[in-house]
Amino acid sequence: MSALGGVEMEQEPSNPEGTPEVDVSRVLVVGGIGHGKSSFINTVLGEDKCAFGDTWAVDKTITKDIEEVDFQRKNDIITFIDTPSLKTLKSNSKFLDLYKTGFHAIVIVYSIKSYIHPSSSVLKEVRKLFGDEVFRHVLIILTCEDYLGDSTVDEFLNANTELKHFVDRTRDKPVAICNTVEKNSTEANEQRARCLVYLESVLRKNEEPLKEIEKCSCCRKCFSWFTDIVNINR
Incomplete structure (x- = not known):
């Protein structure tokens, strides 16, 4: 209660519904067509909430637009x-x-299977879209782990120079998952836990989100003034 002109006014509560505010972390999932973006999200959720399919060979996307899916945890989302x-x-x-x-x-x-059938560089597209700041915020998920056969993740990276250089700049180890494991199996639960541990590591080191840099609306004018000053000082 607060007084205004001798009249007591009732203040609006900061949270009218009375529920505590919960921290929300926004995780963007990107990759090539058919690499398993939706399958990765379903793996972490433990259920199929995103449409998915095997379309990498025909370069056809199943996800037509941006789709947001909330994963409710004990203390955050x-x-x-x-x-x-x-x-x-x-x-x-x-x-x-x-x-x-x-x-x-x-x-x-990044699909291990797609390395056999390479497409346009997803990594170059990501860097072009977000710039070098992206490396601090990135977690790389390698799908189709079963295609490694008797090889290791390190051996796969050594054979894929572009991916290895990208991984080295993120300073975080990629996580390999198998898309075909049975839901709610021990292996599926272990995969899910492993993905969350590595994702949590990335989230903890980034208090501030990666945002689009606001461009100055008068950039051309600023550049013109700068040019004039340089010419005067010559």
Whole structure:
């Protein structure tokens, strides 16, 4: 209660519903078509909430637009943001709005199977879209772990120079998962726990989300003034 002109006014509660505010971490999930972005989200959720399928061979996307899925934990929420083709994000109004708010982590899903059938560079597209700041926020998930056969993740990275260089700059070890494990099996639960441990590590080191840098509306004028000053001082 507060007094205003001798009249007591009742203040509005900060949270009218009376429920405690919960921290929300926004995790953007990107990758090539058919690399397993939706399957990764389903793996972490422990249930199939995102549509998925095997389309890598025909370059056809199942996820048509941005889709947000909340993962409720004991003390916070992780909002996973499933995405269509990387090339479409620059013109996607929903993505651009989310980018202004920022992403606390960016999961790049890279299919081990796709290395046999290489497509355009997902890693170059990611770096082009977000710049070098992306390395601090990235977790790389390697899907189709069963395609490694008798090889190890390190051997796969050594054979894939571009991916290895990218991983080295993130300073975080990639996580390999198998898309075909049976839901709620021991192996599936272990995969889920492993993904969450590594994702939590990325979230903890990034208090501030990766946001789109606001561009000065008068950049051309500023550049013109700078040019004039340089010419005068010559």
